[in-house]
Amino acid sequence: MAQITKNSLVKNFLDLMGGEWAYNVPLTTQWAVAIVPDAGGYGNPDQLFRIIKDYTQIDAHSFYIPIRVQQKLLNENTQPNLDGLGLYFAQGVTIARESFSVNGIGIENSGGYLKGIVASDRLGMSDRKLSIEFLETNLDFVDGLIRPWIIAASYKGLINTGEENSIKCTISIQEFTREKNVYDMKPQKRLHVFKGCVPLDVEDRVLRYDSEPTEAPTSRVSWMFENYTYEVDPENYFGVKF
Amino acid sequence: MDVPQQTINSFFNNAVVRDFSRDYLFRVESINFDNGAVLRPTDLVYARTARLPGRNIVNQTAKYAGQNFNIPGSVEFPGSEAYEIEFYCPEDVYLREILMNESTRTFGNIFGLAGSGQSGGSIANANSIITLLQLDKNLDALYQYRLVGCSIRGVGEISYDIADGTGAVKYFTASVAYHFFDRVVLGSNLVPALNR
Numbered sequence: 001m002a003q004i005t006k007n008s009l010v011k012n013f014l015d016l017m018g019g020e021w022a023y024n025v026p027l028t029t030q031w032a033v034a035i036v037p038d039a040g041g042y043g044n045p046d047q048l049f050r051i052i053k054d055y056t057q058i059d060a061h062s063f064y065i066p067i068r069v070q071q072k073l074l075n076e077n078t079q080p081n082l083d084g085l086g087l088y089f090a091q092g093v094t095i096a097r098e099s100f101s102v103n104g105i106g107i108e109n110s111g112g113y114l115k116g117i118v119a120s121d122r123l124g125m126s127d128r129k130l131s132i133e134f135l136e137t138n139l140d141f142v143d144g145l146i147r148p149w150i151i152a153a154s155y156k157g158l159i160n161t162g163e164e165n166s167i168k169c170t171i172s173i174q175e176f177t178r179e180k181n182v183y184d185m186k187p188q189k190r191l192h193v194f195k196g197c198v199p200l201d202v203e204d205r206v207l208r209y210d211s212e213p214t215e216a217p218t219s220r221v222s223w224m225f226e227n228y229t230y231e232v233d234p235e236n237y238f239g240v241k242f
Numbered sequence: 243m244d245v246p247q248q249t250i251n252s253f254f255n256n257a258v259v260r261d262f263s264r265d266y267l268f269r270v271e272s273i274n275f276d277n278g279a280v281l282r283p284t285d286l287v288y289a290r291t292a293r294l295p296g297r298n299i300v301n302q303t304a305k306y307a308g309q310n311f312n313i314p315g316s317v318e319f320p321g322s323e324a325y326e327i328e329f330y331c332p333e334d335v336y337l338r339e340i341l342m343n344e345s346t347r348t349f350g351n352i353f354g355l356a357g358s359g360q361s362g363g364s365i366a367n368a369n370s371i372i373t374l375l376q377l378d379k380n381l382d383a384l385y386q387y388r389l390v391g392c393s394i395r396g397v398g399e400i401s402y403d404i405a406d407g408t409g410a411v412k413y414f415t416a417s418v419a420y421h422f423f424d425r426v427v428l429g430s431n432l433v434p435a436l437n438r
Contacts, residue, residue, distance in 0.1 A: 009306075009307045010306065010307055010309055013306045013307070013311070014311065017304065017311060017313070025302065025304055025313045027315060028315075028406055029315075029316050070336070
């Protein structure tokens with residue numbers, strides 16, 4: 001290995017960190033989420049509500065979502081465009097991990113010989129979850145959309161029956177960072193796209209007569225997904241699909 | 243090292259030309275709670291003290307080889323959860339009553355009702371604004387600061403001294419939360435405000 005000169009450590013770190021966008025430390029609070037139903041797409045989320053309504057009515061009329069509520073949940077007011085604000089209700093996102101396991105393989109009574117390492121299974125999509133925390137509002141995104149969506153999905157199942165009849169959605173997470181001084185666009189450092197998403201779980205919710213919390217209340221929702229892609233520095237359209 | 247621009251003489255020359263900002267060259271011009279209390283300049287002559295708010299960039303630290311590298315993060319508005327204004331208390335106490343009514347509108351404990359803005363949305367909406375002015379000695383406005391999304395937090399107590407009072411004028415403090423502020427430059431030859 002080559003010798004490292006006396007002054008190179010700190011100075012080189014500083015030169016990289018401050019000298020080039022690619023090595024700049026990003027901001028962690030600048031991101032946006034968009035949820036786009038497969039049925040009807042971004043412009044026509046009513047189609048998803050029709051499917052949810054059809055299936056939840058099997059269960060009980062009490063899960064009926066009024067039209068005026070439907071029109072306020074996933075429309076242009078709450079996610080004006082895919083490059084912009086993102087979904088108004090989203091407050092936090094946990095992006096699912098990626099992993100595979102390894103096994104030690106050897107023979108019995110091998111004494112001091114170490115076992116070899118071989119690759120085992122990659123973590124299955126069913127074992128990882130995307131989770132999103134939603135801001136609780138008077139309209140209530142979770143009880144107005146997610147809860148009946150979970151019930152409808154449990155009746156309908158996950159078999160693909162065509163896009164127009166799909167209970168699934170695509171969730172995009174854009175991570176923004178400091179300006180690149182190239183375009184007027186808000187600078188993205190990464191774009192995650194999760195496809196075939198269905199909400200699976202809404203966490204328990206507790207109401208108490210304590211004092212009001214100092215942070216606005218949120219509810220965490222776990223989502224399954226069929227596959228995901230991400231793009232590092234999306235301006236270069238460097239996409240990787242899994 | 244010779245620093246010819248920073249001598250006593252150059253300090254004096256600058257002091258004559260640019261003068262100094264004085265502690266009284268500041269006004270709370272208006273307080274407007276959307277659909278609620280409104281305090282106009284004539285009411286706010288009783289505002290005694292107030293602060294020009296600050297703006298902090300959060301520091302992020304990256305460590306390398308035992309050394310901290312301080313990197314700028316996102317923004318915080320220190321004190322935005324309780325911006326304090328101290329008022330003279332008029333004899334009819336109307337200023338405090340206006341603010342007390344705003345507090346009751348924000349949350350009324352008797353019926354457990356919370357108020358709303360003009361649109362039926364949050365009281366702390368973009369139409370609820372405190373306007374502050376920085377002045378020069380001609381009382382011309384230099385910069386206007388607008389604290390956006392204000393809503394009442396505290397209406398302070400007034401302590402009276404019934405037995406030993408000397409007739410001292412009473413004050414009270416009100417605190418108001420806001421989301422952020424923007425700036426408008428009003429005087430000529432000033433540094434333009436950059437809002438982005």
